[in-house]
Amino acid sequence: MLELRGITKKYGEFTANDQIDFSLVKQEIHAIVGENGAGKTTLMRMLYGMEEPTSGDIFVHDKKRKIQSPNDAIGLGIGMVHQHFMLFPSFTIAENVVFHHEPRKKWRYDRKKANQEVEQLAKKFGMEINPNQKISDAPVGVQQRVEILKVLYQGAEIIILDEPTAVLTPLEVKDLLNSLRELVKMGKSIILITHKLNEVMEVADRITVLRDGKVSGSLKKEATDTEELSRLMVGRELQKKQLPKVTSGKAVLDVNQVYVNDSKNKAAVENISVQVHQGEIVGVAGVSGNGQSELIQAITGLVKTSAGKIRINDHDVTNHSVRQIRDRGLSHIPEDRYLWGAAKSASILDNLIMTDYRKSPLAQRGILNKGKIHSYVNNSIKRFDVKASSINTSAQYLSGGNLQKLIAAREIQKDTPLLLAAEPTRGVDIGAMEFIHEQIIEKRNNGDAVLLISSELSEILALSDRVLVMFEGKIVGEFDRENVSEEKLSLLMAGGTYE
Amino acid sequence: MSKMKGHISNIIQPVFAIFVGLAVGTIAILLAGESVFLTYREMWEGAFGSLYFLSNTLERSIPIILAGLGVAFAFRAGFFNLGAEGQLVMGAVTTAIVTVYLPFQGFLNLVISIGAGMLIAGLLSFFAGWMEQKFQINLLISTLLLNYIAVLFAGYLVSEPFRDTTSSGGVAHSVMVEDASKLPKLLTGMNVHYGFVLAIIITILLAFIIKRTTFGYEVRMLGQNMFFAQYGGINRKKVMFISMLISGMLAGLAGSVEVMGMHYRFIEGALTTPQFAWTGLMAALLANSNPVGTAIIAIFLAALDTGALGVERNTDVPNAISDIIQAVLILFISAKFTMAFIKSKRKRGAK
Known part of the structure; x- marks a missing residue:
């Protein structure tokens, strides 16, 4: 059905995907697992035409294809269910499903026909929905079904699901996994992106593990277990x-x-x-x-x-x-140094004094003491070995490691x-x-x-x-x-x- | 070293923009069939050519500097105050009314009426901040729309309840300020008044607050990364309220000193037609919200206006030449914002 050969995606210096090989055969569920940032989403975005690979080829039905937009992907029978739903909350379920491919009566929207078609489609794949219900009134599990129906209505043969269970309750997860099995029985093929290994073990036929943008393992479900998978996902010495x-x-x-x-x-x-x-x-x-x-x-x-x-x-x-x-x-080294931990456009000095700028000796009665601040900042960057040309350099010019040392300096040396x-x-x-x-x-x-x-x-x-x-x-x-x-x-x- | 680099690029950007603006102006002058050299000389003469013209330019720059500083301060904290015009007008009309109704005249009257104007203008801007906090109403929209309310309300005040009925006809205006309470002129017979000194003092004060106080640090950090500021314990709500209040007060002061030092009454339209507030916004944006830079560019923009009047007096080039140059500057500002937007988008894509 689908094959990726040597797919590489670079963003500047950073390699998000490195020489990835992947294949999908008809009527299988192929899971792609990996930690956040392992490159799963990037890979799928390329398959769905939202990004273009730096190098490597994509084959659909044994023909080399260039997928440059989601429309290309849909044309090739590839559909995607996004992690964050892309639905109109004030529209009905049927309206959302047929959107962009509406059945028409002359130039008008044919509501009756749309409702009928959507209901039949749902029945065919064993999903229960009410086509007249508004999305805003439907529970999350139903909204996800609508996403899947939308993709099916567009004629997809290959369905990509990006972290589909992240938003669901355990019961809804069970329903979803059942629907997936049903879809495969009806002849569809599924790529399931997730980091939840128990779901993978329950439903997938084959599993590809990504780590740091590379394939660290490609296995049959029978030949593996969660332990091995998690080692492949995380595994470091x-x-x-x-x-x-x-x-x-x-x-x-x-x-x-x-x-x-x-x-x-x-x-x-x-x-x-x-x-x-x-x-x-x-x-x-x-x-x-x-x-x-x-x-x-x-x-x-x-x-x-x-x-x-x-x-x-x-x-x-x-x-x-x-x-x-x-x-x-409390002092706190935050999990995302660029979002929480620093102001990129501000100087090293400004970034370093954040937790102490109000306190003596760095400030007295609301006035910053320039001399004291300079010696404090110079001491800190020396002690924590932050490599920078000057304390007035803005933080964005520091390497990730140096910026992290700066944050550690700010938070650890406070005693x-x-x-x-x-x-x-x-x-x-x-x-x-x-x-x-x-x-x-x-x-x-x-x-x-x-x-x-x-x-x-x-x-x-x-x-x-x-x-x-x-x-x-x-x-x-x-x-x-x-x-x-x-x-x-x-x-x-x-x-x-x-x- | 890199600090120097930063300073230089901060100066180069607006200078380059102004240079291109003048270059485009050159084309316009050529199209009008006049000598470029002569026209620009007239412009220079009209802005700085004599003590009288210089004083006109400086007088015109006063409200632009003050409104610009107001915009710049809020912008430093990451908030866009597009309401300077409304705040300026509310400050002016409040001052014009209070000064007339106070039972005493003199310096104290001057201080109280200007203070009242600043307070009302500050509250107007604070109100927009409060609505953002309470109802998530976008500041860009609320401050912009409040302009219409403020300008029309001020117009009503001097057309109906506080109209000066002693002079007949013409534009609606309030009663004249008493001589004893006027903001004195710097030089007799010249337009420029003590508001200019005030504007320069406030410029320096604001530069000091932003650079050297803990509150200024909070403002800067909040403007540069809201999440980082919150992580560090800065209270976003408090800093926003204070900076919006100060921003509005400065815009209000712009209107108040114009009333007490120049017009001596509130005249409907006299503060909106010259676009003081919007020119101030332009100065703040061109100067990257640096207070000293804002003041310098405000004086330049004022000179462009007064200079264009000189051009019109002595050549066949219309004073729209100043509008053309300003339009190019606006183009540069929006290009800068678009570039920053594209850059940040690209970066996010790479993540």
């Missing part, structure tokens, strides 16, 4: 650091039965309790997108919790402002009792990674508490005294440093169970 014993003291951070809702009012964090003590690094492992971001934002005051208590050094800081929480002794480090070394070079790891360990050895949240298993294993695993907003496992292993963690991270 681990060097366990020597952590000198520190007698851990009292709890600095106490998160007690916290719930957080995401922007769609779905529970993103459910009933999470974590305690971090003095002289302890607690690692939270998990595939990104399982509620870690929401947990971080709740602890740091960037979003409100819907239930539960958060305490720092016995002071209640639940739903306090960011400033109040920081003044209680706060609590550090929340989220993905502290994501996408930085080995040198910067080693350096930041050493700084975090040193902070722990000084008797401060560190909550480390990372989707990088090697990082979790190298640094943590204790490891928690997060999956779908819940904590599904807890291990001491002595009896944790990569196998156990990756199994839990993928939603498996471990006895």
Whole structure:
């Protein structure tokens, strides 16, 4: 049906897809799995004509094709169900399905015929819908069915689904997987993009694993299991650091039965309790997108919790402002350094003083002290080895590793009792990674508490005294440093169970 | 080193824009069949040629500088205040009414009436900020539309309840300010008044606030990356309210000093026809919202206007020449924004 040969996509220096080979045969479900940022979405965008590959060829029905727009893709029988639905909320289901290919009576829209056609189509593939229902009144699971019907109505033979279960409840997931099996029985072929391995194991025939833009494995379902898949997804070498014993003291951070809702009012964090003590690094492992971001934002005051208590050094800081929480002794390396961690167009100096600009000696009575700031900033970049031509250079000219060191400098050297480090070394070079790891360990050895949240298993294993695993907003496992292993963690991270 | 580079590119951009503007003006002059050299000399003469013309130019620059600083300050915090015109007019009409009704005259009257004008203008701008916070009404739209309300309301005030009925006919205006309460002229017989000194002081003050105070730091960081600012504990709501308030007050001050130092009354249309607020916006944008740069460019734009009057007096080139040059500058500003937009889009695509 479909074949990709040596597909490479580069954005400037960055290679999003590197020499990817992939094939899809008729009536199969081929899953593409990988962590966020592994290049799944880029690959699909190229298939659907939203991006063009830098090199490599796409064959559809054994003919080499150039897909330059979604219209080309639809013409070749390729349809895509996007992660974020592209529907008109005020239109009915039938109207959404036939949109752009409406049946007409002369020059008017033929509502009756449209409703009939859509109903028949749905019945044919065993999906239940009411064609006259408005999208805004339909539950998410139904909206997704409408997306699939839309693609089918356009005559697609190959259907791409991008993270289709991310927004669904467990019951809706079951329905969706059933529909997929039905579609295959009726002769369609499906590409399923996801990072949820249990769903893959349930429904896929073949599985291609992407890691860092490359294919790290292409397997038949029968020949593999979730454990192997997660190793292929995450797999990096681990060097366990020597952590000198520190007698851990009292709890600095106490998160007690916290719930957080995401922007769609779905529970993103459910009933999470974590305690971090003095002289302890607690690692939270998990595939990104399982509620870690929401947990971080709740602890740091960037979003409100819907239930539960958060305490720092016995002071209640639940739903306090960011400033109040920081003044209680939290420092925070954010998970996205460009979004949260820095202002790219501002100077290194401005970026470094963010957490201390109000305090003496950097400022007195609201006036910034230029001299003190200069010596403070110069000291910091020297101590944290930030390589820059001048402290007035804007932050966008720093490499990722250097900017991350700058953020680490700002947050670690403050000597706060609590550090929340989220993905502290994501996408930085080995040198910067080693350096930041050493700084975090040193902070722990000084008797401060560190909550480390990372989707990088090697990082979790190298640094943590204790490891928690997060999956779908819940904590599904807890291990001491002595009896944790990569196998156990990756199994839990993928939603498996471990006895 | 890189700081120098930044400074130079900040200066080169507007200078280049102005240069191209003058070049396009040259074409227009040629089309009008006049000598380019002569026309530009007349323009220079009309703007700076004598103490009298210089004083006219500086007087004209006062409201442009102040309104421009107001726009620049809000813009630094990441908020687009398109309502300078309405704020300027509300400030002016409030001042014109308060000064007449205060039971005493003199310096105190001047201070109170200008303060009242600034307060009302500031509240108008604050109101737009409040609506953004409360109802998510886009600031661009609310500030822009409030202009119509403010300008028409001010027009009503001097047409009906506060109309000066002693003079007959003509444009609606308010009662004359008492001599004792007027903002004095810098030089007798010249137009330029103490508002100019005030504008320069405020320029320097604003530059200091932005660069050297913790509040200025908060404003800059919020303008450069809202998420980073929030992550660092900056209260977006508070900074927005304060910066919108200050922005409106400065625009209001522009109108108030024009009333107390130049017209001595509120005359309907006298502050909107010369486009003070919009020219101020242009100055702020050309100067990248740098206060000192805004003031310098505001003086240049004022000179363009007064110079064009000189051109019209002494040559056959109409004073629309100033509009043509300004139109090119606007083109440059929008091109700059489009470029920034395309760049940011490209970057996002690469992610």
